[in-house]
Amino acid sequence: MASRKLLLGLTAGRRLRSRTRQLFSAANLLEATTSPSLPAAAATAQPSGGSPAALLFSPRTISSTRQAAQSAGDAPGPSTVDHKLIMPEDEFHKLADEIIHDLLGKLEEYGDSIQMDGFDIDYGNQVLTLRLGDLGTYVLNKQTPNRQIWLSSPVSGPSRFDWDAATNVWIYRRTGANLVQLLEKEIGELCGTPVELS
């Protein structure tokens, strides 16, 4: 169990961080590890008790599959695309905050108008949570490293939206779904009353 202790234990966190810095680009890793709340739980086992704080992934494996075809982190594979080149962070925040605040306002009005039991909308720590009583809960948040907005829906599950500059909307590349239209359709159907979110 000693080896497990080393790898899963939080004291190994420091060593793990310095090791992983060698594997991943420093910039990306800084975002991931400077947050104290990031639970760097690396599940791995070393029966022979080999090198302590063993690398999660040897450089060999990390450079393997899925290097090509990165669509802003949505396709499987570690993200090798530098999203800072795709969109500057402040621009992302501006666009994402705009849509989220807009949705927040419209959903609040909707909630007031339909008087539904268990309807609750909450915005805290830049996470928008919409509870629809027993019908389920929506969670909408920014995923800044990927320049995406992430949605969790009780109807369609998880989806990740990228900004489409050509049409000025947020699109889930896998399905082509438009964030605002998806929410309008789902929430309208769930609550039984159409909602206007655009």
Added chain:
Amino acid sequence: MMLRAAGKRLLGAAAGRQASPAGAARRGYHERVVDHYNNPRNVGAFDKDDPDVGTGLVGAPACGDVMKLQIRVDEGSGRIVDARFKTFGCGSAIASSSVATEWVKGKQMEEVVAIKNTEIAKHLSLPPVKLHCSMLAEDAIKAAVEDYEAKKAKLEKADEDGTPAGAIRTT
């Protein structure tokens, strides 16, 4: 010991967490998630260069989630005989990938690509904000299968093309 402490802290944090501002029920990790966190199944790695092994690597460190899922396939039957995973991420991500390795064992590749994130999420009672972890696990399974098939196709093509130039044919 650190593992136990971390585990207890996890449980403690979950148990002690107060209701959200909206007054909803207390949140915590489902016992299945805690189980997979404390007793992860199939942790480890295969040799990625082994022709029977497919490796799926998904996620991004910047997001705080990386999963590596590997399958060992029996060439004759196309059945997955063994699986391993290594995951960097939250308890739900670890549990999702651990469940994924359990579910792919003994199945045909066509079967495992039908495993949906919703099934994993339901099995672990993942809260809405953690559904993304189950999606990543589904992606990891698909990536592993794709990798195996790509490798196989490449090897078959190499066989067809004959031995490389400069090699000595003995037959």
